[in-house]
Amino acid sequence: MTRAPRVLGLMSGTSADGVDAALLELPGWPELGTGAAFPALTGRAPRGRVVAHEFTPYTPDLRAAVLSAMRGEAHAADLTQLHWWLGEVYAQAAAPLAADADLVATHGQTVQHHPRPDRARGWARPATLQLGEAAVLAEATGKPVVADFRPADIAAGGVGAPLVPFADWALFSEPGHSRVVLNVGGIANITLLPGTDPSGVQAFDTGPGNCLLDEIAARAGQDCDLNGALGAAGTVHAPTLERWLAHPELRTPPPKATGREVWTLDRLSAPDLRLTDLPLTDLAATATAFTARTIADALRFLPLPPREVVIAGGGARNPTLVSHLRAALGAVPAGPVPLRTFADLGWADQGFTDATREAAAFAFLGYARAQGWPNTLPHTTGARRAVSGGKLLLPTSGGPA
Ligand SMILES: Nc1ncnc2c1ncn2[C@@H]1O[C@H](COP(=O)(O)OP(=O)(O)OP(=O)(O)O)[C@@H](O)[C@H]1O
Numbered sequence: 001m002t003r004a005p006r007v008l009g010l011m012s013g014t015s016a017d018g019v020d021a022a023l024l025e026l027p028g029w030p031e032l033g034t035g036a037a038f039p040a041l042t043g044r045a046p047r048g049r050v051v052a053h054e055f056t057p058y059t060p061d062l063r064a065a066v067l068s069a070m071r072g073e074a075h076a077a078d079l080t081q082l083h084w085w086l087g088e089v090y091a092q093a094a095a096p097l098a099a100d101a102d103l104v105a106t107h108g109q110t111v112q113h114h115p116r117p118d119r120a121r122g123w124a125r126p127a128t129l130q131l132g133e134a135a136v137l138a139e140a141t142g143k144p145v146v147a148d149f150r151p152a153d154i155a156a157g158g159v160g161a162p163l164v165p166f167a168d169w170a171l172f173s174e175p176g177h178s179r180v181v182l183n184v185g186g187i188a189n190i191t192l193l194p195g196t197d198p199s200g201v202q203a204f205d206t207g208p209g210n211c212l213l214d215e216i217a218a219r220a221g222q223d224c225d226l227n228g229a230l231g232a233a234g235t236v237h238a239p240t241l242e243r244w245l246a247h248p249e250l251r252t253p254p255p256k257a258t259g260r261e262v263w264t265l266d267r268l269s270a271p272d273l274r275l276t277d278l279p280l281t282d283l284a285a286t287a288t289a290f291t292a293r294t295i296a297d298a299l300r301f302l303p304l305p306p307r308e309v310v311i312a313g314g315g316a317r318n319p320t321l322v323s324h325l326r327a328a329l330g331a332v333p334a335g336p337v338p339l340r341t342f343a344d345l346g347w348a349d350q351g352f353t354d355a356t357r358e359a360a361a362f363a364f365l366g367y368a369r370a371q372g373w374p375n376t377l378p379h380t381t382g383a384r385r386a387v388s389g390g391k392l393l394l395p396t397s398g399g400p401a
């Protein structure tokens with residue numbers, strides 16, 4: 001009997017907190033390199049299992065360098081250093097799990113993402129940059145590596161994000177089940193899976209995830225609002241909440257992708273209200289309520305209300321945010337929508353948790369790339385066509401020594 005394909009996925013998201021490594025096993029999926037076509041999706045979700053997971057946190061100096069690059073402060077030499085530094089960190093993160101993998105897929109670290117030209121800033125063309133030199137990972141693991149997934153979709157006219165929905169569809173869709181899978185990372189994004197028909201999948205970024213809360217927590221000397229303590233201790237400042245909810249980006253229909261540079265206290269400030277005048281806990285409570293509302297309000301862009309929302313991402317570990325979200329989903333005009341976890345659905349038993357879902361998704365996207373299959377849903381990104389995103393590095397074999 002042949003062994004099921006095994007792919008190691010590495011994800012380092014916009015929170016810039018570290019690297020999740022997830023080893024995804026794909027029983028029933030075609031072996032790599034056989035030239036098989038994409039199979040019909042049958043059976044129950046999830047169609048795969050995560051057999052191992054490791055989280056490698058960024059050191060404070062690496063996190064500071066990434067955040068500085070995101071703010072656009074890094075020069076070419078700094079970016080070059082950071083690119084290779086991240087390559088080393090990915091190689092370290094992959095080391096404990098790579099031996100068991102047929103392939104390694106790495107998202108890289110997004111430091112800039114401008115999927116549409118912005119002439120006011122002098123940017124005449126779309127551009128995106130994910131750092132982390134894949135050759136370092138290929139050399140360290142000796143495995144084929146897929147990296148840099150977003151440019152192919154952007155080159156085909158798409159916004160290059162979110163990409164995880166293709167994997168959500170392949171791994172988690174079920175006939176007759178209409179569900180939304182929600183990711184609350186630095187940014188929040190949703191995938192509507194109305195069943196197994198890919199043309200019905202809708203997906204887009206809803207706005208901030210944890211990024212505003214992280215910024216507020218940093219003022220208290222913390223990396224994040226750990227377990228929602230700051231938000232739970234404060235009172236929502238209603239005028240600020242209403243003002244933030246009027247942000248034009250929230251009214252823009254999908255396809256849309258956003259970035260943490262949009263959701264900063266600085267950009268949300270108004271001349272007549274200095275946010276620094278609010279107690280930090282009230283600011284955290286307001287940002288928590290705002291984040292929850294932007295997610296619940298985004299459901300109005302979907303063609304049908306989902307039967308449930310399944311939460312993943314680091315925000316699932318913030319109970320204050322989760323309770324605001326439950327309340328906001330309970331007040332959706334089309335009818336209350338229950339919030340569930342991967343554990344509620346039994347998917348955690350197969351290794352899918354709020355920490356592994358994105359790394360496992362990139363493992364699947366890398367697997368699809370290596371098979372030569374399209375791995376995007378162009379109607380969700382606005383691209384002209386489906387592409388097979390990701391750059392494939394093959395191990396050296398044969399030829400002159
Ligand atoms: N116990 C916790 N309490 C509060 N917040 C938490 C907790 N654990 C994680 N978080 C938040 O989750 C964030 C990390 O989430 P995650 O790893 O899903 O984000 P990401 O993948 O970097 O982002 P994105 O999906 O936007 O690319 C942390 O930066 C923090 O803000």
Ligand SMILES: CC(=O)N[C@H]1[C@@H]2OC[C@@H](O2)[C@@H](O)[C@@H]1O[C@H](C)C(=O)O
Nearest residue numbers: 014110113161162163164187189205
């Ligand atoms: C450009 C970029 O890195 N975007 C991320 C970010 O983090 C969440 C949201 O914004 C999403 O659009 C995307 O990541 C996920 C993994 C995706 O592509 O599905």
